[in-house]
Amino acid sequence: DARVTQTPRHKVTEMGQEVTMRCQPILGHNTVFWYRQTMMQGLELLAYFRNRAPLDDSGMPKDRFSAEMPDATLATLKIQPSEPRDSAVYFCASGLQGGRTNEKLFFGSGTQLSVL
Amino acid sequence: SQQGEEDPQALSIQEGENATMNCSYKTSINNLQWYRQNSGRGLVHLILIRSNEREKHSGRLRVTLDTSKKSSSLLITASRAADTASYFCATSRQAGTALIFGKGTTLSVSS
Known part of the structure; x- marks a missing residue:
């Protein structure tokens, strides 16, 4: 079965360090999303791309977060410098979207980030 | 603000009972997707239900x-212990925009 692959699954780092999370979307999907999940805020949209072009990154703290899609098989989310409040589970999801409707999303297993 | 909000936040039932979760947007x-x-x-x-649909079924889901x-x-319907999970509704305002999720309902099904 096709699946969205995220690495790493777990990351523990110290405050101030750079963190890079990677996502391989499902082949053929044209839209990639980054979400962050915490107990307090639930699932928050951070950014998303269509055909590798960024469509919306208004959910990201711009001073420390950056998201890119260097090619169709890789999406990255970087935090530099990381802070304890960034501790959360970060999910990547991909889907085939456009036209008249949005179809379902496929989620990766997430990266659980702990910033000490 | 979030588009969808689920209710209740938590639900505990016995196996075999029905579980109903609500979402407002x-x-x-x-x-709207679950x-x-x-x-x-x-x-x-x-499951996905389009804005011009009123009801949709998929197996034990309605x-x-x-x-x-x-x-x-x-x-x-006829819940099972394996249905224990969190359930989220998600909506998009128009085609091509991102799905926005609610905070979810946590369902516990005990045997």
């Missing part, structure tokens, strides 16, 4: 949509 939508999340895992799509009340419900 604030603006017009293109479609997802499930098992502990420590990613979300899995369950989803209704009332656009006049801006609400949806997810019914799981």
